Amino acid sequence: MIFRHHTLANGLEIIAECNPAAYSAAFAFFVQTGARDETDAPSGVSHFLEHMAFKGTPSRSAADVNRELDEMGAHSNAFTSEEQTVFYITVLPEYQSRAMDLLCDILRPSLRPDDFETEKQVILEEIAKYDDQPPFGAHEKSMALHFGTHPLAQSVLGTLDSVSALTPDQMRGYFAGRYVPNNMTLAAAGNVDFAELVALADQRCGAWQPAPVQRATPRAAANRAARVFPNDIATQQYVVQIANGPAAEDDSRFAARVLSTVVGGDGGSRFFWTLVDTGRAECAVMYSYEYQGTGIYLTILCGPPDQTAANLQAILDTLHTVQRDGITRDELAQAKNKICSQLVLNSELPTNRLFVLGNNWLQRHHYQSVREMIESYHAVTCDDVAQVLAAFPLTECSTVAVGPLRELSIPKAP
């Protein structure tokens, strides 16, 4: 594995982790824009724009884009998060040049009004789909409640109203301000010809004009608010709790990941033994996520409505105990083994590696090899975990419940 890096004159950064032995090559534009950048723009515009990139350019219709992707046998898609919009394509190495030609082109979409109206219907269907399925909007509702006036409160999908009201001109304005070369990274992984990649990028993207871009990255305040949203079509009760955690720039994120694995990893964790193994809940997990400027621990509980209050009490008791006593050495070792094995297994696919590579670069402007990541986790001690617990108490959390319950008494830490 060789890491390569190059910056074009207009500020577009190109990074790659080259592995000549790989069967595939994966490429992606990581655009530093997402729901958190929509405080002055219509909610959902980042995600809608992601869809519109596939709807044609001055030299390609939407059908051309789809046809060419399939002609290469490409695996291609895109996704939008709170802080990134990512367009990726995985192909056999011989298609590098053609894949790059297409990928660079769709980053300059036409945004034609006809296509815009048709695709708007697809987005509205996507919103309806997520409204109908677990966890019935609980994630977005809990982000909104937890973050309040902080930019991370913004929903990725937007609402039926915000998306219905969106116009092509509003999207063009947003595009012009955010899809500038200094606000994106072109990343590649696998069997990549880096010299050719740089030449192709220069040829296709060299004329893109840079512009100043800003993003507000304040820390989030602690929040203990709780809300219940009745939903009559759900059978199970879905609860999301959010506590603040280390930000993307904070080295204690490794300890936070170990901690969340011990407390709420999907197997062998404290939540697992208390709630899942006993059949009290369908699911009880905790993950740590980092954003620029702030981070979160996300707890998800799903189970029978009538046991939800008792299950939440069990979660609070678990958090209270770990907050007071920390984790054991055995738990530390087991969590490290699990995390590091996952890292290696995941890294075998160039597409997976691409996402880690691009995300690292966008969040920290830093390259970390798989080996270096493993070392970072191996270095975590029980003391590090105690420190991150002290800095970011797990019991300081907000709660959102969605499901059949009209009301729910949510236990609070003293």
Add this chain to the structure above:
Amino acid sequence: MTEPIQVYEYENGLTLVTQRMDWVESVAFSLLVPAGCSRDPQSLLGLGNITCEMVQRGCGPRDSRQFVNDLENLGVDHSASVSNSHASFGGAMLADKLEAALTIHADLVQCPHLPADQLEDARLTCIQEIRALEDNLAQRALQALRLRRYGEPFGRSSQGALETMSRIGMDDIRAFFATAYRPNGAILSVAGKIDFPRLRDRVGELFASWRPAPNAELECVPQNGAPEHIPHESNQTHIAIGYESVPYCHADYYQARAAVGVLSDGMSSRLFTEVREKRGLCYAVYAVCHTLRDRGSVFCYAGTTTERAQETLDVMLHELRQLSCGVHADELQRLKARLKSALIMQQESSSARSGSIAADWYYLRRIQTLEEVGRIVDGLTCESINRYLAEHLPAEFLIVTLGQNALELPR
């Protein structure tokens, strides 16, 4: 040089199928035991599922907690599930952890504790699965369709029902384990960085005391094929359509697979283009080939809001009927590019290969190499696919909808 694909059948009937992949650091295995939910007695639906849950609650020298902790400590990404035909236990891990992981799974199928004091916890866990299904509307529509298409017991799903689940006792679980967790009919597939002779010997030792049991033939009870509407106050209507196709073991399987590919593989496929791209009717629409050992189907799905559901169904059915007019050269060329690229990329994933070779053995009793599949794909022509379609016209559509209103169905 040893062949990358090796198969070995042990005296007790267990078959080991392997693929060596020297370029990866990982190894993945799938252990398929013929203890699928098709073996559940009608009065005890869910028995296979709860037995699968119980065998994971301690085995050999480990209690329930040690079982999970050992796998986690080995860094094994492990899973267990029950399909219609099998209980499957699988894992992906770094290559040097394989023998330890197989040791645990050998105990799981030969000497599980089946602890009676954990029966109620296991039952509650299975009840959670039944409840979770209530909230998964797309899956409910597709499960109802599969039951219509294949009848009992081959169309049923593993969760069972609250009523039957509440009846299951320890004796039922022990009896199910004794008859269904048997080596004859079981498949252990391993793909990744392996040393075959060593693995073959080690597996032989680990599973040596696993005793065969008789294989009772199952009888099929067909279901009525009338359309079904499941009323539900959801935003979206879920549309599931099924029709007869050829099974995986059929000489024409790849002709059928190619026809479905033209319908649904990739962003330029017909369903995606007509339903989503041109009309914006839905976010998700697709068709897949589904196979049993002796029968096959095509299953199609779309989820769309109530007021647009009728148009979505009409467009889908139109596209399915349109298939009989034939596929075009440009469609086939794109499909071949997609299939061949997927074949090459499958070599990057030990998990994907392990799953594929296990399925090959179950359905074909042999392993198809990627080169062999590549040659079949190369050999596909519009004429061959169109000839297949002329003989196997998509017709007699089974339709299940779930949502606010029933739809108008074709006569």
